[in-house]
Amino acid sequence: MDAREWPTHLTLAIYIAPQQFMDVWLFERILAILIETGFPPHRFEVEITESALTHNLEATRKTLTSLQNLGVRIALDYFGMGYSSLYHLRELKFDERKIDRSYVDSxxxxxxxxxxxxxxIKLGSSLGLVTTAEGIEAEASSTWLADQGCEFGQGYLFGNPMPKGGMDRVIATPERASTANLSKVEAA
Structure with a gap:
């Protein structure tokens, strides 16, 4: 409800656990929440981990495709830490890939x-995927990632998790929300 009032260029990203992808009603549940809250689907992003792909690829594909047909963006989270393959990147039409912090911080x-x-980053660019680097804590990392073509970053360099009041202050002062080369506001 709070994110609905954010500026229209901001999205709300939520993590969906692999076990939740076993729920045959997941798409309907998300659709019902979007309808109930009036939150625009094109400003909503679902993050899944690579391990969600190993349970039931066809059921996952069906859910992701249904969400994308609504306009919901799909991000592959913790990329490089699990069971990813080029097959999954090709078969499941992700909008974004998030590089795990264990790679970014070094x-x-x-x-x-x-x-x-x-x-x-180059693979994502060639596939038309947005790349977000997670766990950015140093300006040097942010600069290096931006120089390589990474579009977005998240981490303590940009801010800590915060309650609604803190988010309201960040939104009220846009220069604070983009203190470095890469920035993405994310809430869950």
């Missing part, structure tokens, strides 16, 4: 990790 100190993250 890009400026580990050449191997930096090359891996750079490859993930």
């Amino acid at each position: 890009v400026t100190i580990s050449d191997g990790r930096a090359k891996f993250v750079d490859a993930i």
Whole structure:
């Protein structure tokens, strides 16, 4: 309800656990919440982890496709930490991929990790996926990621989790919401 009043360029992202994707009524539940609250589907994003893809790929595909047909965006969270494959990226039409913080926090100190993250960003770009880096805590990491073409970032560099009042203050002062090269407001 609170996010409905946010500026229209902001989205609300929620994490859906792998067990919830076993619920055959998941799509209907999300649709009912969107209708009840009047929240626009195009401003709503569902985040799933790679492990959600291993339970029942066809049921997951059906749910994700139904959500996307409403205008809901789908993000693959914790990319690189589980069971991802190019097959899943090709078969399930994700809108966004989120690089796990365990890779992000070492890009400026580990050449191997930096090359891996750079490859993930380039792969996402070539597939038309938005890439978000999670766990950004240092300006150097933010700058490096932006230079590689990463569109969004989240982490303590940009702010801590906050209640509604804190979010209202951030929204009221847009320069505070974009204190670095990468920024994305996310609430759950």
